[in-house]
Amino acid sequence: MVSKEILTLGMELANIVGNRSVESIFDKINVAKKKGDNEETIIKLEEIINELISDKNNLIQIAQAYQEKIITQKITDNEIEYIIENIIPLAEQILKKTGFEEEEKEKIKEGLEIIKSIISKETITILQILGFNFKKSLGEPLTDLVESLIREKVKKVDTEIEKLIIKREIEFLKLCSDEDRYNRFLGLQNN
Numbered sequence: 001m002v003s004k005e006i007l008t009l010g011m012e013l014a015n016i017v018g019n020r021s022v023e024s025i026f027d028k029i030n031v032a033k034k035k036g037d038n039e040e041t042i043i044k045l046e047e048i049i050n051e052l053i054s055d056k057n058n059l060i061q062i063a064q065a066y067q068e069k070i071i072t073q074k075i076t077d078n079e080i081e082y083i084i085e086n087i088i089p090l091a092e093q094i095l096k097k098t099g100f101e102e103e104e105k106e107k108i109k110e111g112l113e114i115i116k117s118i119i120s121k122e123t124i125t126i127l128q129i130l131g132f133n134f135k136k137s138l139g140e141p142l143t144d145l146v147e148s149l150i151r152e153k154v155k156k157v158d159t160e161i162e163k164l165i166i167k168r169e170i171e172f173l174k175l176c177s178d179e180d181r182y183n184r185f186l187g188l189q190n191n
Contacts, residue, residue: 006069013062016055025052073133080121088116091142098149 025048032044075083095108115138118124124134175181 005065009062009065009069012058016058016062073135074128075124075134077121080119080124084119088112088119099152 028048029045032041032048035041035044091112092109095105095112098105100108118127128134175185
């Protein structure tokens with residue numbers, strides 16, 4: 001899937017290329033020369049040169065934006081080595097400590113084994129040349145996994161807090177229903 005930014009860059013590129021063909025530039029030069037007035041011809045030629053310089057600058061910006069997008073998708077050799085040496089073993093350790101059911105753990109282990117089998121400098125380089133985006137295909141699912149783990153833990157904490165609040169309310173209602181206990185409570189509050 002092509003990102004919106006890449007699509008925008010492509011449209012800008014097509015617009016510049018479409019407006020500034022060699023033929024259209026020569027036509028503008030010929031029109032400027034035909035007027036016969038040297039001063040006006042020079043002004044028109046300067047305008048054409050300024051437009052071409054502006055287009056060149058725009059093309060450089062578009063090329064840099066494309067390059068930036070490509071660089072953000074490419075995994076470097078150092079990153080590959082780091083992944084091989086650190087991230088996969090770390091993921092395995094984290095998996096052992098999670099609260100997933102065994103069936104889920106097995107599925108994740110199978111996924112990690114597949115990842116391990118394809119992770120090498122050669123394989124990753126070849127796949128990236130073919131257009132595979134490892135950061136998107138692996139990074140986003142891992143991000144989603146971590147997010148779901150955090151949400152699950154936060155939900156458990158929120159549930160425990162809610163239970164404690166309800167318990168406190170029940171105890172307070174019990175306190176209020178017993179006049180002697182309630183008076184003792186008020187006495188403690190006033191001291």
